[in-house]
Amino acid sequence: MSRSPNRILIAFAGLFLAVAPASAERLNIGRAATPEEIKGWDIDVRPDGQGLPVGKGTAALGETIFQERCASCHGEFGEGAGRWPELAGGAGTIKSDSPVKTVGSYWPYVSTVFDFIHRAMPFGAAQTLTPDETYSVTAYLLYLNDILKDQDFEVNEKNLATIRLPNEKNFFMDDRETAEKEFWNAKPCMKDCLPKEAAITSRARALDVTPEKASEAAKPSAPVQ
Amino acid sequence: MSEPKQRANSSRPTSRRSFLRSGLALGGAVGAGAFAGRAAAEMPDAKNLPPNVPEWSQSLGDGVVSRPYGRPSKFEADVVRRDVEWLTASRQSSVSFTPLHRLEGIITPNGLGFERHHGGIAEIDPAEHRLMIHGLVEKPLMLTLEDVKRFPRVNRIAFLECAANSGMEWKGAQLNGCQFTHGMIHCVMYTGVPLKRLLEEAGLKTNAKWLLPEGADASAMTRSVPIEKALDDAIVAYAMNGEALYPEHGYPLRLVLPGWQGNMWVKWLRRIKVGDEPWHTREETSKYTALLPDGQARRFTWAMDAKSIITDPSPQAPLHRKGFTVLSGLAWSGRGAIRSVDVSLDGGRNWRAARLDGPVLDKALTRFYYEFDWNGDPLLLQSRAVDETGYVQPTKAALRQHRGLNSIYHNNGIQTWHVLPNGEIENVEVA
Numbered sequence A: 001m002s003r004s005p006n007r008i009l010i011a012f013a014g015l016f017l018a019v020a021p022a023s024a025e026r027l028n029i030g031r032a033a034t035p036e037e038i039k040g041w042d043i044d045v046r047p048d049g050q051g052l053p054v055g056k057g058t059a060a061l062g063e064t065i066f067q068e069r070c071a072s073c074h075g076e077f078g079e080g081a082g083r084w085p086e087l088a089g090g091a092g093t094i095k096s097d098s099p100v101k102t103v104g105s106y107w108p109y110v111s112t113v114f115d116f117i118h119r120a121m122p123f124g125a126a127q128t129l130t131p132d133e134t135y136s137v138t139a140y141l142l143y144l145n146d147i148l149k150d151q152d153f154e155v156n157e158k159n160l161a162t163i164r165l166p167n168e169k170n171f172f173m174d175d176r177e178t179a180e181k182e183f184w185n186a187k188p189c190m191k192d193c194l195p196k197e198a199a200i201t202s203r204a205r206a207l208d209v210t211p212e213k214a215s216e217a218a219k220p221s222a223p224v225q
Numbered sequence B: 001m002s003e004p005k006q007r008a009n010s011s012r013p014t015s016r017r018s019f020l021r022s023g024l025a026l027g028g029a030v031g032a033g034a035f036a037g038r039a040a041a042e043m044p045d046a047k048n049l050p051p052n053v054p055e056w057s058q059s060l061g062d063g064v065v066s067r068p069y070g071r072p073s074k075f076e077a078d079v080v081r082r083d084v085e086w087l088t089a090s091r092q093s094s095v096s097f098t099p100l101h102r103l104e105g106i107i108t109p110n111g112l113g114f115e116r117h118h119g120g121i122a123e124i125d126p127a128e129h130r131l132m133i134h135g136l137v138e139k140p141l142m143l144t145l146e147d148v149k150r151f152p153r154v155n156r157i158a159f160l161e162c163a164a165n166s167g168m169e170w171k172g173a174q175l176n177g178c179q180f181t182h183g184m185i186h187c188v189m190y191t192g193v194p195l196k197r198l199l200e201e202a203g204l205k206t207n208a209k210w211l212l213p214e215g216a217d218a219s220a221m222t223r224s225v226p227i228e229k230a231l232d233d234a235i236v237a238y239a240m241n242g243e244a245l246y247p248e249h250g251y252p253l254r255l256v257l258p259g260w261q262g263n264m265w266v267k268w269l270r271r272i273k274v275g276d277e278p279w280h281t282r283e284e285t286s287k288y289t290a291l292l293p294d295g296q297a298r299r300f301t302w303a304m305d306a307k308s309i310i311t312d313p314s315p316q317a318p319l320h321r322k323g324f325t326v327l328s329g330l331a332w333s334g335r336g337a338i339r340s341v342d343v344s345l346d347g348g349r350n351w352r353a354a355r356l357d358g359p360v361l362d363k364a365l366t367r368f369y370y371e372f373d374w375n376g377d378p379l380l381l382q383s384r385a386v387d388e389t390g391y392v393q394p395t396k397a398a399l400r401q402h403r404g405l406n407s408i409y410h411n412n413g414i415q416t417w418h419v420l421p422n423g424e425i426e427n428v429e430v431a
Helices: A004-015 A035-041 A059-069 A110-120 A131-144 A212-217 B002-009 B016-026 B145-150 B178-182 B195-202 B227-232 B396-403
Strands: A171-173 A200-203 B094-096 B115-117 B131-135 B141-143 B154-161 B185-194 B210-215 B235-240 B254-256 B269-275 B297-299 B307-312 B323-332 B338-344 B355-357 B366-374 B379-387 B416-419 B425-430
Touching (some): A059 A131, B131 B145, B141 B145, B145 B185, B145 B235, B154 B254, B178 B307, B195 B269, B307 B379, B323 B379, B338 B355, B379 B425
Parallel strands (some): A171 B297
Antiparallel strands (some): A200 B425, B154 B185, B185 B235, B307 B323, B338 B379, B416 B425
């Protein structure tokens, strides 16, 4: 929709105050959010650094926080414990059969690291890290991934967005409608679509990873009538 | 009343199917030997079968409001969401699956719709919930749930599919059951206010291009949504299937983005920020991006491609007799309505048109049927959806040719079920 016509309407209504108020659009429901309320919830950070809170930290300081608050799931060096996410390493694996997607090998922006730690980590104690602690943990993750070489380098709201991650250039906008254009084929084959009879190439039961409870109805049953 | 209890407590859960099987056995049309080895507890009690008068026809049942909030029959106790424990590190950041093999029509009951949480289920007192709209707006808004309900309402049936639905099947057939291979989908009717209406109330500035909806749960879920979608068909919903959202589906407010990947339908919606650029949040960079074999990664893959699945028969819903057989399935597309569905019994060599039944709605689940006579020979069942844009659901091989094996999300390839002569069914792939 075009927003400008409505704007013209509002302006027009303003000229004739006795006529319908601007609430031809507005229903005057709710109230204005106050600056204090917005400040309390407005925590998102963009790649250009917009939204970063004032603060600073270093990898050296971050290491202490990480070992205490993060390592039980993510491992001492960000290698991940059990099925919890790996945060460091994986360089050179992205094109391989088993890509290891970490901050250093896959993530495009440092802002995302800060934003996510600040809003959702540590898992189960979200939004308990201060901005300074978040800068430090972010710096430590960059240090673990060889993005920062100096563990005393200060990361703050002014320079975080200038630190670039190596995989940024490899992301591109969804292009399925052109790259996969062949799938738009309104008249699919109906007869003799395979040169010979279909043969089984892969079976789920070869792996046998289906949860047991699921097979309640699928257990070997009596012969079919 | 003792007999049903015994059945419900028996080691093998009782199902509609086992009733049917048992009924057939006692109906005398088939030899008793066919059911040798079945647990005695599953056999119906002859005293409740014709010509006798069943006990429930002679004594009074429970009165009204014995179940102030109704629930399914106890004989349906196995129709539940299930999870795959090895899949995730914790149940607070995990997924459960819709039991598609036991559902009919196109509407998913509220208690059976799959769950995907990133920080557990937030239990929110609606009196303490607020929706804040701010950023590039003329008037930043603070709305209570009551406020949201004062806006004009819309009703809309829409499917919600997780982008990772069928994601475990990229490298080959893995899980035996459509609940697990395709159960990260549900379809309900939402009631709410068009997001466009709320944005008009706040007044968009001319440079407003993107929205950042945020959840009130412990993951504070955020995704970047382009303004075009917000002004098109997005809804801020407070009801599903006629009643308030369930907590696991975002009570008291969630975002509805018809046709788009479920991760963006932010639950427990507490804030919408309006901006001029996307935020590149964790869930649209590290996750929900499609890594291709050349190392490049596709991002902002919002629309769900057309897809279909045969829900019955399927590995959790085997066949029990030869002869006339009803095949039932679901089809959907994030780009519009389903135009047609084809079914193959021979692994994709030959196809026949399935019959669509019930409402065929834009970006909603669509039910299809195919009736045939089964002579007991093995079958390789497949279904193939075509949507109104002309998109034809591809084979898994064709998808892999484009995307390789590591793109995790948006696996809409054609599924094959192998029907064995004894009626058992397994998840396979064919070539």
